[in-house]
Amino acid sequence: MKYKIIILGIIMAGFFTSCQDIGEDFLDAPAKSTLEESIIFSTPGLTEGVVDGIKERMGQTNSYRGRYIPFYGFNTDTEWNYNSDKVGDAVGDLCVYDAKPTNTYMDRDNNAWAMMFSGIERANICIKGIRAYGNPEPGNEMGQLLGEAIALRSIYYADLVKAWGDVPARFTPITSDSIFIPKSSRDVIYKHVISDLEEAATLVAWPNEIEATTSVERINKAFVKGLRAKLALAASGYQQYPDGVRRSNDPELSVDKMYKIALDECREIINNGSAQLEPTFEGLWRKLNTENVNAGGESLWEIPFGEGRGRVLFSFAIRHRTADQYTGQPRGGIAGPLPTVFYDYDESDIRRDITCVPYQWGTAVDGISQQELVGSDTWYFGKYRYEWMNRYVTSSNDDGVNKIYMRYAEVLLMAAETANELEGAAAAAPYLKQIRSRAFSSNDQAVKVNDYVNALSSKEDMFNAIVNEHKYEFTGEMERKQALIRWNLLGENLAEAKTKMSDFKNRTGEYSDVATTLYYKYKEDGETLDVYGLNRGELGNPGAEYSAFGWNSLEDNMINSLYKVGVDPDNRQFWPIWQVFIDGSNGKLVNDYGY
Numbered sequence: 001m002k003y004k005i006i007i008l009g010i011i012m013a014g015f016f017t018s019c020q021d022i023g024e025d026f027l028d029a030p031a032k033s034t035l036e037e038s039i040i041f042s043t044p045g046l047t048e049g050v051v052d053g054i055k056e057r058m059g060q061t062n063s064y065r066g067r068y069i070p071f072y073g074f075n076t077d078t079e080w081n082y083n084s085d086k087v088g089d090a091v092g093d094l095c096v097y098d099a100k101p102t103n104t105y106m107d108r109d110n111n112a113w114a115m116m117f118s119g120i121e122r123a124n125i126c127i128k129g130i131r132a133y134g135n136p137e138p139g140n141e142m143g144q145l146l147g148e149a150i151a152l153r154s155i156y157y158a159d160l161v162k163a164w165g166d167v168p169a170r171f172t173p174i175t176s177d178s179i180f181i182p183k184s185s186r187d188v189i190y191k192h193v194i195s196d197l198e199e200a201a202t203l204v205a206w207p208n209e210i211e212a213t214t215s216v217e218r219i220n221k222a223f224v225k226g227l228r229a230k231l232a233l234a235a236s237g238y239q240q241y242p243d244g245v246r247r248s249n250d251p252e253l254s255v256d257k258m259y260k261i262a263l264d265e266c267r268e269i270i271n272n273g274s275a276q277l278e279p280t281f282e283g284l285w286r287k288l289n290t291e292n293v294n295a296g297g298e299s300l301w302e303i304p305f306g307e308g309r310g311r312v313l314f315s316f317a318i319r320h321r322t323a324d325q326y327t328g329q330p331r332g333g334i335a336g337p338l339p340t341v342f343y344d345y346d347e348s349d350i351r352r353d354i355t356c357v358p359y360q361w362g363t364a365v366d367g368i369s370q371q372e373l374v375g376s377d378t379w380y381f382g383k384y385r386y387e388w389m390n391r392y393v394t395s396s397n398d399d400g401v402n403k404i405y406m407r408y409a410e411v412l413l414m415a416a417e418t419a420n421e422l423e424g425a426a427a428a429a430p431y432l433k434q435i436r437s438r439a440f441s442s443n444d445q446a447v448k449v450n451d452y453v454n455a456l457s458s459k460e461d462m463f464n465a466i467v468n469e470h471k472y473e474f475t476g477e478m479e480r481k482q483a484l485i486r487w488n489l490l491g492e493n494l495a496e497a498k499t500k501m502s503d504f505k506n507r508t509g510e511y512s513d514v515a516t517t518l519y520y521k522y523k524e525d526g527e528t529l530d531v532y533g534l535n536r537g538e539l540g541n542p543g544a545e546y547s548a549f550g551w552n553s554l555e556d557n558m559i560n561s562l563y564k565v566g567v568d569p570d571n572r573q574f575w576p577i578w579q580v581f582i583d584g585s586n587g588k589l590v591n592d593y594g595y
């Protein structure tokens with residue numbers, strides 16, 4: 001059973017006072033608890049309820065659920081949102097690097113910004129209380145709960161800094177003297193959080209080491225170490241500061257120091273063996289969609305949504321046009337891979353057809369729908385599928401499927417990247433081979449895995465291969481944008497993506513052997529497609545049993561909507577702080593970057 005934190009009533013949510021929480025309450029919570037802090041934070045069962053309350057903020061309508069997960073991360077060289085070509089559209093502006101502080105979709109006092117800081121305040125109260133009354137130690141229940149609270153606060157800060165850059169640093173509960181504070185340098189926040197996660201790793205257990213860590217909806221040591229590695233890379237990477245795109249000037253956040261932390265953490269996870277790649281790439285995503293939350297596999301931690309909360313499939317699944325045999329919720333498909341991504345993969349890469357899907361589920365007849373081809377400008381993420389669920393979704397706007405926050409494959413790629421930087425290509429090779437081994441059949445291993453990786457003899461070649469492998473592995477997971485930023489490749493790769501899409505539209509250059517007409521028939525089940533023409537060189541009619549489908553619908557306005565014409569994405573790496581929070585900051589908050 002899923003540990004449905006975000007939908008279930010949390011009895012301790014009322015402990016948090018209204019002055020500490022910004023925005024509407026998700027729960028019908030009672031007034032402030034009459035229980036004393038000394039009782040709450042010395043009783044593990046009660047403390048666990050308070051820790052659950054930290055996560056509850058993620059399920060608020062305009063928090064992770066309906067704003068951050070659906071829209072942070074677009075657009076990149078692999079993914080785009082299908083509102084991007086709507087000129088002046090509030091959602092589109094978020095994705096085309098033209099967001100305004102007054103964006104009507106985001107400029108609300110219960111937005112993700114508010115919910116993240118509300119979650120941080122809950123975490124601060126919890127951390128203070130456990131330290132004061134809980135006697136937390138490595139190996140005891142209160143130590144596990146303290147480690148979880150610290151990690152959850154770190155998650156909120158990781159996402160705040162990722163989306164907004166410099167933000168206020170609050171690591172103690174709010175007092176009358178600290179209600180209004182200015183932004184802090186993200187360097188200060190990175191250092192604090194990296195230190196926090198080092199402590200948290202000493203407190204929480206490995207996956208399946210104790211009952212609490214048998215589910216990926218609870219914090220475990222592998223995740224904490226992986227998050228610390230990821231934040232070390234982000235802290236030392238390129239990013240936009242008010243004075244330009246650069247690495248941090250803080251010597252404590254140097255590449256050598258941060259990459260050493262990241263590599264050490266990744267190797268500890270790998271050597272421990274309590275997390276591992278799922279045996280097949282399809283199996284990984286079936287596990288998510290069937291809501292299997294057992295720890296010890298590839299997923300390290302997931303944002304836990306209950307059945308009536310969360311919009312992961314609602315936003316990103318293969319599109320279902322009507323209620324049908326697989327879902328009572330006709331949604332999915334607000335975003336997808338760029339049309340060229342399918343052709344970036346090796347044709348024998350198993351990940352390609354899982355990640356890039358060229359069809360939707362059409363209008364149901366008597367409750368049954370069929371797959372239908374869509375235009376060459378529209379692809380869907382096949383990692384998210386109502387048809388793989390065990391549960392029939394009936395909610396009008398929530399599906400309840402969790403969001404994978406980090407998985408073991410990312411640990412392997414971070415290990416490859418940091419080993420390459422610090423020790424050379426040969427040290428990175430084993431980690432990259434593990435990723436690629438799952439992506440190819442046994443018949444392809446010698447050439448596509450061993451020969452391919454062994455040929456990467458220089459640091460530069462290995463780095464470029466890792467950048468590409470990140471695309472093959474993570475398209476559709478909204479991990480790409482931050483990676484491109486820290487590699488200083490955001491603007492460059494987005495410009496290249498526009499050029500590639502223009503060549504694809506015109507079937508010139510590397511796309512001259514891609515068909516403009518597809519041919520399809522239905523398989524014996526009567527609902528799934530057999531398509532000819534998607535692979536390079538499939539240019540002829542395969543036979544009378546196939547029907548033709550014109551497939552050349554990508555237009556210049558859509559290509560140009562990857563990012564707004566005249567805007568440099570490197571000058572818009574972050575969202576602005578929304579106006580409602582600027583106005584309510586007593587003059588303490590301001591926007592940078594020309595907003």
